[in-house]
Amino acid sequence: VEQKRYYHERVLDHYNNPRNIGSFDKNLPDVGTATVGAPACGDVMKIQIKVKENIIVDVCFKTFGCGSAIASSSLATEWVKGKTLDQCLEIRNTDIAKHLSLPPVKMHCSMLAEQAIKRAIYDYKVKLEKQQANGEGIP
Ligand code: FES
Numbered sequence: 001v002e003q004k005r006y007y008h009e010r011v012l013d014h015y016n017n018p019r020n021i022g023s024f025d026k027n028l029p030d031v032g033t034a035t036v037g038a039p040a041c042g043d044v045m046k047i048q049i050k051v052k053e054n055i056i057v058d059v060c061f062k063t064f065g066c067g068s069a070i071a072s073s074s075l076a077t078e079w080v081k082g083k084t085l086d087q088c089l090e091i092r093n094t095d096i097a098k099h100l101s102l103p104p105v106k107m108h109c110s111m112l113a114e115q116a117i118k119r120a121i122y123d124y125k126v127k128l129e130k131q132q133a134n135g136e137g138i139p
């Protein structure tokens with residue numbers, strides 16, 4: 001008997017085989033870091049990007065949270081790799097939620113991933129501006 005599963009198979013796939021788990025040294029000049037939390041449930045997601053000439057060349061995440069949050073962050077890391085910062089800023093949580101078939105109560109899990117990507121990019125840009133202001137050039 002086929003049972004209706006709560007989680008879509010893509011969520012289970014990312015949950016069981018998460019992509020790009022890990023962390024970078026957040027003090028590296030080419031790394032942007034963001035840690036975001038969901039007030040509703042207390043789950044926490046960290047995403048870090050490594051940028052070269054405006055392109056995300058590497059990315060990693062650590063998520064302490066539900067399966068949907070882990071899947072959303074894992075998927076987001078796949079989507080940003082190799083893209084320009086501007087392209088990554090266009091990633092919407094609704095696209096993530098649609099891809100993973102998240103139910104309405106799990107929308108905020110995908111929101112975490114969008115926020116984390118945006119804030120990691122912001123963190124990197126602020127760092128870059130400081131380096132340029134100090135005459136250190138682009139890493
Ligand atoms: Fe328990 Fe998100 S509410 S893991």
Ligand code: FES
Nearest residue numbers: 041043066069109
């Ligand atoms: Fe809160 Fe998924 S991040 S339940």
